[in-house]
Amino acid sequence: MNIAVEIDALPREALPAASEAGPASKRIVVAYGFWIFILSDIVMFAALFAAYAVLARATANGPGGAQLFSQVSVAIETACLLASSYTCGLMSLAIRSQRRVGIYVAAGITFALGAVFLGLEVREFADMIGRGATPQSSAFLSAFFTLVGCHGLHVTVGLGWLAVMMAQVAIKGIRPAVERRLLCFALFWHALDIIWICLFTFVYLMGVRS
Amino acid sequence: MTEMEGRWLLEAQYGRAPGDQPSVAEEGKSSGVLVYTIGLLLAVILTATSFWVANTSLIWAPGIALGLAVLAIAQMGVHLVFFLHIGTGPDSSNNVLAVAFGVLIVFLVVAGTLWIMADLNGSMMPANTMMNMHMQH
Numbered sequence: 001m002n003i004a005v006e007i008d009a010l011p012r013e014a015l016p017a018a019s020e021a022g023p024a025s026k027r028i029v030v031a032y033g034f035w036i037f038i039l040s041d042i043v044m045f046a047a048l049f050a051a052y053a054v055l056a057r058a059t060a061n062g063p064g065g066a067q068l069f070s071q072v073s074v075a076i077e078t079a080c081l082l083a084s085s086y087t088c089g090l091m092s093l094a095i096r097s098q099r100r101v102g103i104y105v106a107a108g109i110t111f112a113l114g115a116v117f118l119g120l121e122v123r124e125f126a127d128m129i130g131r132g133a134t135p136q137s138s139a140f141l142s143a144f145f146t147l148v149g150c151h152g153l154h155v156t157v158g159l160g161w162l163a164v165m166m167a168q169v170a171i172k173g174i175r176p177a178v179e180r181r182l183l184c185f186a187l188f189w190h191a192l193d194i195i196w197i198c199l200f201t202f203v204y205l206m207g208v209r210s
Numbered sequence: 211m212t213e214m215e216g217r218w219l220l221e222a223q224y225g226r227a228p229g230d231q232p233s234v235a236e237e238g239k240s241s242g243v244l245v246y247t248i249g250l251l252l253a254v255i256l257t258a259t260s261f262w263v264a265n266t267s268l269i270w271a272p273g274i275a276l277g278l279a280v281l282a283i284a285q286m287g288v289h290l291v292f293f294l295h296i297g298t299g300p301d302s303s304n305n306v307l308a309v310a311f312g313v314l315i316v317f318l319v320v321a322g323t324l325w326i327m328a329d330l331n332g333s334m335m336p337a338n339t340m341m342n343m344h345m346q347h
Contacts, residue, residue, distance in 0.1 A: 024225050031227030035305060039312035046316040050323035075261060082253055089246040089293055092229070096242070187229045190293045194286050200257075201282035205264040206275055 027180055034184040038191045041154075045195050048147045052203065058139035065140075065207025068133055070124070074204045077120050078196065084113035085193040092186045098174055107166050110189070114159050121152050144203065151199060154192055161185055226301040228308075229294055249292025256285040 023029075056065070087109040094102030125145070128134075135145040165185055168178050231242055260281045263274055290296045296305055 028225045028227045031229060032304060032308075035228040035308055039308055042312055043315050043319065046319045047323075050320045053320070053324055054327045071261070071265070078257055082250070082257065085289070085293060086246055086250045089249075090243065092231075093242045093246070096231075183227060183229055187294065190229070190289060193293075194289050197282050197285050197289070201260060201278050205260060205278055209264060209274060 027176070027183070030180045031183050031187065034187055038187055042191065042195065045147075045150070045198075048143075048150060049198065049202065052143040052147045055139040055143040056207070060138035060140075062138045062141070063131070063133050065144075065203070066209075068128055068131075069204050069208050071204070071208060073120055073124055074200055077117050078200050080113045080117040080120070081193050081196050084110045084117070085190055087113065088186050088189045092183070095174065095179055095182050100169070100174065103169060103174070104166065107162060111159060111162050114155055114162070114189075118152060118155055118159065121148070121155075125149070148199060148203065151192070151195055154195075158185070158189055158192060161188070225304065226295075226299070228296065228302070228305040231295045245292055245295075249288055252288045252292065253285055256281050256288065260285075 024032075087106045091103055091106035091110060094106055125148075128141075133141055135142050162185060165178070165182055168181070172178050231245065260278055263269060263277050263281065269277065290309070296302060296309060298306070
């Protein structure tokens, strides 16, 4: 039976009004609740961004952003995260059409790109600390490591989550509960990329300028 | 069309989960990939422009920060629309309202902090004056 034809056959007026249609489906409720969590997470990042903006010039005669940041490294990190956001979108499409191989391939690429991003960030941090720019050496560096490190921590959690989800797809199959969790993961991963846009613009590119 | 797509279509009459794409089932599978690809292309163009703006000497220097901010906001819009599918349809009005509230709080936190801290810095005694006062005692 083709369900789309059935729906098209129904005149829109025949459907009950939204207020009379009963509670929303679990899928919508779960995703909406997770959406609210993501927005609250973004509010937390806003507080960290505000702290960074206030402390960005408090370098205590130590190195500033112009001496520490490498634009090449930031550009590669940005490309990795953007590409992984795209493959995460492709994974959502594969889930929708129940293509298991598509899910594994897209999730694998997403994971690999996320891991490359994380590796570059760790290398950048290690390089900065090696040059004496430790978090405790100035207020600017404390704020920088808190803000960028918090984003990196989110990416780490996201990678762990993706690995767990792939195990669930392999063991439990693509059933509604697993599919809802994958929807939440996609929301989380796209939101991390949105936060990274703010990071590379306001921290790195503006930091290199001044 | 799979059974699952049919279920989504039925639910979509009353609401849409954030991140769900509308009308993919109606327009065929290729349109879903197309939306993500358009989003990716726009995001790449905006990102490349950001990096160019930060490094060029063609633009009036004080305007660069403003240009970067505008590009970042545009790219966040692209991500919201093409990756998270936060659209203008009546079925996603709840999601849009939540985003609007989030943006309001983010604005209050960031602008409020910058305003208060700038005001505090303005009220502080300049460092050299304070040093002189200490010297006099």
